[in-house]
Structures are given as structure tokens and as C-alpha cells.
Amino acid sequence: MDGDRERFEALFGTYYGAVVRYAVRRVGQDTSGEVVAETFTVAWRRLDQIPDNALPWLYATARRVVANELRRRSRAVRLGERLAAQQVDAVADHAGPLAESLRVQAALDSLSERDREVLRLSAWEQLPTADAASVLGCSESAYKVRLHRARRRVGLLLAASDANSQLEPEGGRP
């Protein structure tokens, strides 16, 4: 029992930040705490199932928690609408680099969840191929193919949005 606790505390100390960032990236800051807490609660209960390379396991767990959370919230409070609305508003409230980031975020939002997750794991979590494939439960070669296709799709969307933004006149917030 003491050994379990020591291992879990070490796990928590090492990966808390990574799991928080993972959650914030997917559900926003105000909801991420629940995801982080449930992810580590699951980890505590299944400590004997966690491999030495624990981070992909934690991400995979957090991914399921996020999916459950979004399903529940979509029924209860339409979280997706709220998040989307926040993004729209943020575009109106800010300019410059943030607007560029939100343009990228909007392109991401236009992709399928599978494409989004592949790109996030690669660019944001910066996971090696083997670890990212482990999180997604697919082979490394399948992950590479998915990543290649997702990069191509988001690239096309960004190019299109860039062209559109150059056509639109500047305007203030209504």
C-alpha cells in the first residue's frame, strides 16, 4: 500500500502538468479540473495497469474522460456551443497574434475529431509516434498516415481562410 502510494505520488508529481495542459487544450480551463481529477482518480484505482511509460496511458485515460465529459455536457449544457461562442467572441475582442491563433483553432474545429486529436498529440503534446499511436490505440503506421492526412486537410483550410480574410474588409465589432 505504501509502495502504491509512493508510486502514485511520483506519477502525479511528474505528469500533473502534462495532464492539466492536455485537458485545458480540449475542454478549456474552467472544465479541465474535473478531467484532471478523474484521470488521476482512474490512475490511482488502476495503478497496477499503468506501464512504466505512463504518459501515453494517462493521455489515453484523459481522452476517454474528455469524451465522456463532452457527451454529458452536450446533453446538459451544450458545452460545444459555449466553447464555440467563446471563440467567436474572442475573435471580436482581440487582434493580432491571438486572432491568428484563433484562425488556426477555427481550422482545427472544422476537422473531424480524429484529425484534431492526431494534430494535437503531434503539435501540442509533441508525442513521439509510438506514444501517440498508443494513445489512439492504433499502429504507428496508421498514426503516420492519419497525421499526414490531417496536416494536409488543416493546411488547405488555413490557406482558404487566409485567402478569405484578405478579401474581407476590416470592420469593428457590431
Next chain:
Amino acid sequence: MIDSLLRDADPARNLDPDASAQQAQALLARIVATPPRRASTVHRIAGYRSARRIAIGGVLAGAAATVALAAPLPWNHGAGTSSAAFAVTAGAGGAVRVSVHWDELSDPAALQTALDNADAHVRVRVQTDSDSTCPLGRVVGYSDKAVQWESPGSVDGGFLVRPKLFPRSGTFVLTVVMAPSGSIGLSTMPPGSPQIESWGASMIAGPVPSCS
């Protein structure tokens, strides 16, 4: 190029959570206070507060806990209302600070009254069945100055609302979903007490529909 653009758009790029921070350590303590390998069907987990609930629920004196929630605490820091479950206080310029212990909130109506008294422009909606729909109205975005969360990355802590910075005709809506009878929600209260399963927040422009 694509990866560079994506990295720049990382919403957690500047986030550096500290596992040794008090909040993180409190979470750790709550988790390890529970048995490490429990039967997964024992409790329905809706949030990390449930871990604490499981840990102390068996020894919690129901009557004492109920009294603790029902008895308002004196408020000594200006206009506002507080209880063991929440605190609402009006600040300068119409700002209102709201702190809610969601695991202890058994009376959302009392929170609503406190919010109304503080002119917070915050509506608490109670959804009694998590599987039903509860129309939100017109969801709009809001700036981080209009609603400022105190503890990014956590459901703990509270938030500061500045109604003057809300979108036109905006109301900040907290939707609380009550746990089905007999299940364990976020609450640390004894079984049988009203318990919140989850909650969410939205900015609504115009009328705020009630949950039916």
C-alpha cells in the same frame, strides 16, 4: 509550417501547472484517501469531489453536515452573502465575486437569491434530470474580464463577474445538473441529500429559458 502554426495556437502554451501547489496537493490527498482498487460499480463518479465523498461519507454525521450547510456564516467583508457552500460579495465598480463549493451546494435557490441581491446578473438554473435537455437560449462569448475565473484549470475556487462588461443583454448562466436520486454526485453530503452531478457555465444573450 503547419506544426509551427499549430504550436502557436496552443491554448496551454503559457500554462505551467505546479504539482506542488496547494490545490494540486489537495487533489492528490483526496485521491489517495480512497482505496486504490475499488469495484468500479460502487459509485458513480462525476468529478474529483466524489473521491473525497467516498472517503468520508461513511463517517460523516448527516445531521451535523446538514446543519453546517444550512447555517449562514457571518460576513465581515462588505456587502455580500455567504454560507458554508458559497460566498457572494459585491466589489467596486459593480463587480461581484462568487465562490461556490459545488460539493457542498445543496440549495441552489439560496445561491440565486444571494446573486440577485448583489445584482450579479448571474442565473442559476437547476436541471433535475441529466438525460433531459435544458435549452440555453442564445449562447454568446464573453471576455475574460467580464468573467474572471480564479483558478484556471480547476473547478475549485470562484470567479469574478463584471456585469458592465457583459455582452448586451447578457446573463451569465450556471447550469447545475442534480444527480439522480441515490447516486453519488459531486457532493460531500450524506446520501439522500440533494447532490449536484455536474455544472456548467454559459453567457446567454436575451431571455434565459428555465429548465422544465
